[in-house]
Amino acid sequence: MDLSDAYANAAHIPGAADFPPRWSAAAEAFRTELAEEGRFRSLAYGSGAREALDLFLPEGEATGLVVFVHGGYWLRFDRSVWSHFAAGALAAGWAVAMPSYDLCPDVRISEITRQVAAALCRAAAEIAGPIRLTGHSAGGHLVARMLAPGLLPEQVASRITGVVPISPLSDLRPLMQTEMNAGLKLDEAEALAESPIRQPAPRVPVTVWVGGDERPVFLDQARWLGEAWGCDVVIDAGLHHFDVIDGLAEAGSPLCKAVTGD
Structure with missing residues (x-):
């Protein structure tokens, strides 16, 4: 069975093509503002060109650290x-x-998990x-993977107090039946392991x-993870795959409160 359309988000969202340029413009303006305030910097975490992160600092001492991992089916986008x-x-x-x-396809999903x-x-x-x-999406998969036993050093793992995978991919086996697997190169062993x-x-x-x-x-993917882990699943009514993350930009939103634990 070909599941390509089942996992195609943009084809079923009105004005989908407008979202990435709008995100990029808002993101650039945000970075510029925080850089001027001395609250933004980029850090390398490896030797590769894409092995880097942006760190945004609050006013005053930080309560702690939130890590957001972007989606794009492990095939597109970057932190910017x-x-x-x-x-x-x-x-x-x-x-x-x-x-x-x-x-x-430059790396496999298992390598992205390690990165x-x-x-x-x-x-x-x-x-x-x-x-x-x-x-979000593939990023939801990746933050869920961070909870795998032994993946993180204990001094880091012990500091994690909450995880909110947004629209996560929790079972990768169906993706083997999509056209995008030409780039993902998933096989049964990796799909199970990841x-x-x-x-x-x-x-x-x-x-x-x-959403x-x-x-x-x-x-289904959200429900499967909830059932496997016995955790809460929140269905945010009226939102689709591209606007379900909007609440992250608002401190008082239910999504942001879930992320920060407030």
Whole structure:
């Protein structure tokens, strides 16, 4: 069965092509403003060109660290598109890190998982206190993977106090039946190893977040993770795959409060 259309988001969202340039423009303006205030810097976490993260600092001492990992089916985008979505957590007093990572087909998803773990460790070395993780779509998959036993050093893993995967991909096996697998190059072994639903249920509190108007497969993917881990699943009514993250930019939104634990 070809599941390409089932996992195609843009084809089913009116005005989908307008979202990336709008995100990019808002992100650039946000970075410029914070750079002028001395509250933005970029840090390398590895030797590759894309092994870097942006760190945004709140006014005053940070409560802790929020890490946001972007999506794009592990095939597209980088950290520069999403900067403005740090606004909510920053206003609530948290520092925010946003890493880039190498993309498929240049690397496999398993290597991206290792890169995000390295980025998380690098950011954690800069900011003291509790760590909260969130990510969107493929980024939701990646932050869920951070809870796999032994993936992170204990001194970092023990600081994680909450995770909010947004519209996550929790079972990668269906993606083997899509056209994009030409770039992902998933096989059965990697799909199983990289699927969060195959991990032990974490002790860290997890809230899965998904838009009510998303493609049915994303509602399924969210439900599967909730069932596998016994965690809450929030269905955000009226939102699709591209606007479900809007609440991250607003400190008082339910999504931002879930991310920061407020």
